[in-house]
Amino acid sequence: GAVVSQHPSWVICKSGTSVKIECRSLDFQATTMFWYRQFPKQSLMLMATSNEGSKATYEQGVEKDKFLINHASLTLSTLTVTSAHPEDSSFYICSAPPQGSPFGYTFGSGTRLTVV
Amino acid sequence: QKEVEQDPGPLSVPEGAIVSLNCTYSNSAFQYFMWYRQYSRKGPELLMYTYSSGNKEDGRFTAQVDKSSKYISLFIRDSQPSDSATYLCAAVGGADGLTFGKGTHLIIQP
Numbered sequence: 001g002a003v004v005s006q007h008p009s010w011v012i013c014k015s016g017t018s019v020k021i022e023c024r025s026l027d028f029q030a031t032t033m034f035w036y037r038q039f040p041k042q043s044l045m046l047m048a049t050s051n052e053g054s055k056a057t058y059e060q061g062v063e064k065d066k067f068l069i070n071h072a073s074l075t076l077s078t079l080t081v082t083s084a085h086p087e088d089s090s091f092y093i094c095s096a097p098p099q100g101s102p103f104g105y106t107f108g109s110g111t112r113l114t115v116v
Numbered sequence: 117q118k119e120v121e122q123d124p125g126p127l128s129v130p131e132g133a134i135v136s137l138n139c140t141y142s143n144s145a146f147q148y149f150m151w152y153r154q155y156s157r158k159g160p161e162l163l164m165y166t167y168s169s170g171n172k173e174d175g176r177f178t179a180q181v182d183k184s185s186k187y188i189s190l191f192i193r194d195s196q197p198s199d200s201a202t203y204l205c206a207a208v209g210g211a212d213g214l215t216f217g218k219g220t221h222l223i224i225q226p
Contacts, residue, residue, distance in 0.1 A: 006159070031180065043204065043218040044160070054137055093159050095214070102148050102167075105214055107159035 002028050004096050006108025009073040013084055013092060013115055021079045021111045023094035024071035030096040049078045073090075084115040119143075122217030130225050135192040137203050139217045142186060145210025149181050151190045151196050152204040160204055164190065169187065195224045 002025040013019050023033055029054045033094040048058045050071035058064050066088075068080040081088055092111045098104035120138045137151075148167045152160035160171055164179035166172045172179045180189040188205055204219040 010157075041218075041221070043122075043216045046213065051183075091157065097213075102208060103162065103165035104151055105162070107161070109159045110157060113159055 002096065002099050002104065002106040004030075004106045006094055006111060008111055009109060010112045011114070015115055016083055016087055018080055019084055019113060021081075021092055021094075021113075023079075023096075023108045024076050025075045025096055026108075028096075028099055029074035029076070031074060032097050032106075033071060034073045034095040034097070035067075035077075035079050036093045036095065038093060041097045046092060048079075052077075077104060081113065084113070086115045089113055089115045091103070117125050120205060120215050120217040122205055123220055124218045126221040126223055127224040127226075128225060129195060131195060131197060133195050133224075135190075135195050135199070135222060135224075137190040137192075137222070139166035139188045139205035140186055141188070141207050141215075141217075143207070143210065144186075146215075147209035148207065149179070149188050150206045150208075150214075151177075151179055151207060151221070152203060154202045156201075163203075197224045199226050200224045 005024045007022050033050045035047045037046045037047050047062045048056045049071045050056045052071045056069035071077040094108040096106045120141045123185050127203040151163045153163050154160040166179050169181050169183045178191040178195045200223050201218040205217040
């Protein structure tokens with residue numbers, strides 16, 4: 001089946017630095033990638049939708065300049081958290097939309113970001 | 117409205133018990149319903165999916181949808197410690213993409 005590989009799985013960074021998270025579709029082409037953020041004991045909240053070759057679509061309240069999304073190819077989407085602060089510490093997950101059936105969302109394994 | 121309501125728990129039951137997990141939704145445009153299982157610090161994995169009212173069974177798992185009352189359930193029979201995880205309900209439909217509930221943290225006590 002479809003696989004989305006997400007890296008890194010865990011990262012600690014200093015406040016003020018930037019962190020890049022990558023999601024690759026391994027055996028299919030993803031023209032769209034969804035990026036979620038999940039705080040402890042909270043649901044997955046959609047942050048933005050990346051689109052290959054065009055600008056990402058951000059959900060209300062998500063800072064475009066802080067969460068830079070790039071979808072430069074059909075197999076790679078990246079999320080860069082710029083000038084990270086401790087409140088950005090969270091679990092970030094990407095997901096590719098269904099290939100065929102309406103149920104087949106493919107999720108990455110997630111990235112645990114801790115900003116110190 | 118985009119919300120899917122789900123009690124976050126935790127829900128703790130003894131091994132072998134029947135587990136009942138529930139969600140309600142308000143958006144009539146939702147057509148497809150899924151249950152995901154998420155282990156700590158991992159991405160969610162699809163457990164069950166359905167698109168019509170009624171029951172769908174897969175091994176120890178049964179998904180139930182009642183569109184008239186906008187209520188979705190997941191039942192786990194003969195629960196095992198390995199079932200301990202967070203279970204997220206999700207719905208798709210209309211102009212909205214995949215909308216998740218908060219997730220219920222389930223603990224199966226050996």
